[in-house]
Amino acid sequence: MISASEFRNGVTVEIDGDIYTIIEFQHVKPGKGAAFVRTKIRNLISGGVTERTFRPSEKMPKAHIDRKDMQFLYTDGELYHFMDVESFEQSAVNASDVGDALEFVKENEMVKILSHNGKVFGIEPPLFVELEVVDTEPGFKGDTATGATKPAKLETGTSINVPLFINIGDVIKIDTRSGEYLGRV
Incomplete structure (x- = not known):
């Protein structure tokens, strides 16, 4: 669990069942009233950015994002196939989860597969x-x-x-x- 007072840029948290990463945060202590934390957060699954405020004592679970190096093998319409170079295990990812991430990636190149609790939600191509x-x-x-x-x-x-x-x-x-x-x- 992480409290809102511990927010930093790049921290991933789970809010209402969705995974968010903190883009910006600001601790605000107004002259009158209680302090609060103003944040700008990005939903890692949908990509949407929202602004939200939290009480500093509010706690939420920290989301652990798995980044695994995999080799992009090929696509066959709606599925993109990847291989783990250590175990040689192959897995397929839906085109809706890939999006435009592979528009500059050739077959047999390495990418990072992003997942949370075993569910793939994104792909990071090489820079x-x-x-x-x-x-x-x-x-x-x-x-x-x-x-x-x-x-x-x-x-x-x-x-x-x-x-x-x-x-x-x-x-x-x-x-x-x-x-x-x-x-x-």
């Missing part, structure tokens, strides 16, 4: 990935002065904006958190 450009319009010489970009389709099927000098077959580095182009490899 940076290197992918090949499979389709883009050719850039023209002299167009680079403005810092313009063009759409490019990657080997995973996702499209992002890249600088004009990127050509088909180039391998580029991408930040998976923002989906931004970082550079050529």
